Amino acid sequence: MPGWSAARIPAGISTRFQRPKASWIPRPSNGTSASTAGIAIITPSRSRRTNSSSRTWPADRRKGSGDPSPAMLIRSLSARLLVLTVFFVMLSEVLIFVPSVARFRMTYFDNHLAAGHLASLALAASPTGKLDQPMTNLILRDVGAHAVILHRPNGMVFMLDSPVAPQPDVTFDLTKGNIPIWIQRSIETLARSDNRTMRVIGPAPTEPGATVELLLDEAPLRHEMWNFGVRILELSIVISLTTAALVYLSLQWLLVRPMRRITDSMTLFRQDPEDATRRIAPSGRRDEIGRAESELAVLQETVRQALAQRARLAALGTAVTKINHDLRAILSTARLVSDGLADSAAPEVRRVAPRLFEAIDRAVALCTRTLDFSREGAPPFTPSRFDLRPLIEEIGPAVASDNGLAVEPAIPHGLIVRADRDQLFRVLLNLAQNAVEAGAQHVRFTTDVSDGIVTLDIADDGHGLPPRARENLFRPFFGSARLGGTGLGLAIARELMRGQGGDLVLVDSTGAGTTFRLTLPAAEALQATAHRATA
Incomplete structure (x- = not known):
């Protein structure tokens, strides 16, 4: 008789539904289970966001020559790291979502198997071993299934079904399979748009050796899985924005602001390198930024001293120019005297004269080359x-x-x-x-x-x-x-x-x-x- 049956079926013979296939009309699902006739069913519930995230955009913008423009902020290192942080967090959430949605699907089946097991226990506990059709329909509606079958180890089979239960399109045996197969079937469920009738077989939660069969529609499962995906997406966005904001603030405080300070010091130093007050004052940090500040301070002082030395060399060149002019006049007179000595008949004079000539020539060359060195470097x-x-x-x-x-x-x-x-x-x-x-x-x-x-x-x-x-x-x-x-x-x-x-x-x-x-x-x-x- 439709509505209930209790019979002894030999072990190893599976139950098949022979009624003609009927169309399934989706019923409104609120995601919760009713408690009717002492049957409690736990199904995955959709959680609501109770708080909204407010965006915090740190604006560490200093006034002055180092004040960055909006275009510079977009092209800055911190902005790029902000985008990369959001991207990698979202990528991590996507990688986590795939096994998570497979686990959600298994939890969905486990909850319905537990509810179906409780419903079949109501039939087994009935004094007459049967339930009327209105009670059966109410129990199946609360379970969310077209039919429930309990197979006990002693061969007893308890079945609750509706008069128009459809034929199954696909069978899922939860006692078999592995994680890759579950992930594959979860993706297939999300990708489909039709409503298949699923035959789900799994162990009874509180009765060792017993198995429960359910006849479920796939559309409610897909709807819950998409809702789960939306919640994961919303949570991922909140996590990524929060993480990115924290990373952005940390980079601004630890890296961007010190680097901007170093850049401003370099800009000011470039404008007037000889000004000793434009040398950067190291902050005393012991990390790479502190070392960069110290090295920059040493570099600025070295450049300043080199420029001061260059100025002194320029002054020296000016002085050598004047000395060279006066010395050439003196050496010209000495050259005239030496030319006169060259014609002397005295042996001592003739012996010393060549060295005197060489000394005068070297003196002239020395003045000229020293002047060239002070102007252009080595002659x-x-x-x-x-x-x-x-x-x-x-x-x-x-x-x-x-x-x-x-x-x-x-x-x-x-x-x-x-x-x-x-x-x-x-x-x-x-x-x-x-x-x-x-x-x-x-x-x-x-x-x-x-x-x-x-x-x-x-x-x-x-x-x-x-x-x-x-x-x-x-x-x-x-x-x-x-x-x-x-x-x-x-x-x-x-x-x-x-x-x-x-x-x-x-x-x-x-x-x-x-x-x-x-x-x-x-x-x-x-x-x-x-x-x-x-x-």
């Missing part, structure tokens, strides 16, 4: 091949010394080097003169040739360089070894050597003396350097 050089030992032998007579300076050229005869002879003489003379000023009475020149590199060591027996001079040895105006010195001599000497592709370095300086090392590259490298210098 161009003209390399030539010459014997190094005769050049060293000219150092002793050229050094201004009251007690005389013993120059020991421990250099073999015939050591041919290729360099600018006048500039090399100027460098060696400067080193020898410094040795005399340091109290030296003996200077030893030694050479070594290795891999086409000529190394010339100049060692003296003076009292050495003071610590301050060693720390700033080749810096103009800082590396002077004597009181009142400018420190230009060694700076110019190194510049002259580097202009030829070599170098000048300090090897050692103690109370027993000082040793400098001068290096020159091979002839091939010198030719390439000379070509670049004259190009």
Whole structure:
């Protein structure tokens, strides 16, 4: 009889519905279950948002030259991170949504199986083993199913069905399957638009060994799943906006504001680098921002000192220009006198005259090249091949010394080097003169040739360089070894050597003396350097 039945069916034989298929008319579903005849059904309920999120747009905009425009805010690092944060949070929520909606579908089935099991227990507890049709329809409506079947381990089957129960279109056995299959079926349910009749088989919640079969419509399930997806989307938007706002505020406080402060300091410093008050004051932070501030402060101070030094060099160039003009007039007179001495018959005069001529020529060249150096840096050089030992032998007579300076050229005869002879003489003379000023009475020149590199060591027996001079040895105006010195001599000497592709370095300086090392590259490298210098 329709409405109820209780029969013993042999185990292993499944129940099939033979009634003709009927159309299903959707009934309004409020998402809740009614409690009728002592049957309590728990179904997934739709939660409402009880609070609305208010947007907080941090506006950390300072007045002044560093005030960012709206376009700069959109292109700023914090705005990009804000967008990326929202994107990645939403992406994470999408990845979480797929297994979550599959779990929601399983919970939906479990709740309906539990409700169907309770409904079948009402039939089993009936004294007559049957229920009238109105009560059956009421129970099935509260369960949300067309039919409920309870299979007990002893073979008893209790079935509640309606007179127009449709045939199932698809069967879902919850005792089988795995997570990927559940996810696939959940996506299929969301993608469909028709209303299939589902046959759902699952274990009875409180009766071990028993199984429950339900005949459910798919449309209510899809509706609840879409509602669940909307709630997840709303929650994801709230979480992403909240997270993005917190990240934005944190970046503004920890990164953007300090970087804007550094940028403003750089802008102000660029406008007037020589103003010492425009140097950034480090905040004392111990992270990367604090280190950047400290390094920027050091850089600004270094640039300021370099500009001050450049200004002093410019003033020096002006002074050298005036001195060069006056000295040329004096040397012109000396040239006339020396020309007269050249015709003298006295042997001593004829012996000294060539050295006097060379000294005058070097004085004129020195003024001209010093002027060029103060204007443009190291002067161009003209390399030539010459014997190094005769050049060293000219150092002793050229050094201004009251007690005389013993120059020991421990250099073999015939050591041919290729360099600018006048500039090399100027460098060696400067080193020898410094040795005399340091109290030296003996200077030893030694050479070594290795891999086409000529190394010339100049060692003296003076009292050495003071610590301050060693720390700033080749810096103009800082590396002077004597009181009142400018420190230009060694700076110019190194510049002259580097202009030829070599170098000048300090090897050692103690109370027993000082040793400098001068290096020159091979002839091939010198030719390439000379070509670049004259190009």
